[in-house]
Amino acid sequence: MPSTALRPEIQRFTDELIDKMLAGPKPVDLVTALSLPLPSLMICALLGVPYDDHDFFQENASFATRSDKTAEDDRRANEALGGYLAALLQAKMENPGDDVLSDFAARIKDGDLTLPEATLLSMILLIAGHETSANMITLGTALLLExxxxxxxxREIDDTKAVAGAxxxxxRYLTVAQFGQRxxxxxxxxFEGVRIEAGDGIVVPLPAGNWDPTAFPEPEKLDxxxxxxxxxxxGWGIHQCLGQQLARIELQVVCGTLYRRIPTLRLAVDREELAFRPADSLAFGIMELPVTW
Ligand code: HEM
Structure with a gap:
C-alpha cells in the first residue's frame, strides 16, 4: 500500500485524539494524548498488533532508545517483546489477517523466514514505528509553540505541499536520531584531507550534516x-529509514491539523521546566509536554 493511502486513516486518528484532548481537563500531556498514541495506532494497524496492548509494548519498546537502562532491563524487555510477537506470529499462521505480521506468518509457512527472523523484523518495526515519530511530534510541537x-x-498555509515543506x-532542524550512523x-x-581505509569504522553525524551552512544557509534559523x-x-543510502514516508505523513497531518483545531494551543509550563530525555539517549526527545489552550 503506498504511504499516501494511509493519510485518511492518520487524519481520522489525529482528529479523534484531538477531540478527546478538547473534551478532557487542561492542561494535557501531549505525549500521552497525541504524540505516542498516533504513531502507535498506525504501526499497530499496519502490523496487525492489538493496540489494546500498548501499555505493555510501549514500556518495553522504550528501553531500545533509553540510556538509563541496565543490560538486565534490555534483556528482559527484549524477551518480553520477542515472546509476545512470536506468539502473535504463530496465531497469524493459523488465522491470517490483512497486515504485515500475517505476511511474515505466510513466509514462515513457506519456509522463506524462520520464526526468530520474523520475530526480530516485527520487533524492529514495532519499536522504530512509534518511538522516533513520537519524539518528533513532541519536539516539533515544543519548537513551534516556542x-x-x-x-x-x-495555520495560514492551506496547501499540503507547503505543510510538507515545513x-x-x-x-532537519531537530534531527532526533542525534548520534551518528555507523x-x-x-x-x-x-575525505576532506583525511585518509580512510577499507575496513575503517566511520561515524556519520546526521545533526552536523543537517546544520552544515554550506547545505543550509543560517542553519540555526528555523525557516x-x-x-x-x-x-x-x-539517514542515507541503502539503510536509510524504512518508515520515512509513514513518519512524514504523520507529521504533516499533525502540523496541518493541531494548530488549526486548537489555535490558542500553548505550553502550560516554562520551557526551563520541560524534562528532556537524557542527553545520551539514542533519540533526542522530551518526556512530557504539558500544553493548554
Ligand atoms: C520521524 C520519525 C523517524 C525518524 C527521524 C527516523 C530515523 C531513522 C534513521 C536516522 C535511521 C537510520 C538510517 C541510516 O542508518 O542511514 C532509521 C532506520 C530505520 N527506521 Fe526510521 N525513523 C523514523 C520513523 C520510522 C518509522 C515510523 C518506522 C517504521 C514504520 C521506521 C523504521 C526504520 C527501520 C526499519 C530502519 C532500519 C533500516 C535499515 O537498517 O535498513 N522509522 N530511521
Missing amino acids: NPEQPARL VEEIL RIAKEDFE LDRKASHHHAF
Missing part, C-alpha cells in the same frame, strides 16, 4: 519556507 509566529504560519525543515568503509578513499528536503534526518 516560536508562536510559526504555528500562525502553519515538516522537512522541522525534521558504517564500515568498503574501499580506501580520502518553514526553506527548501530543506535534502536533509539527512532519515
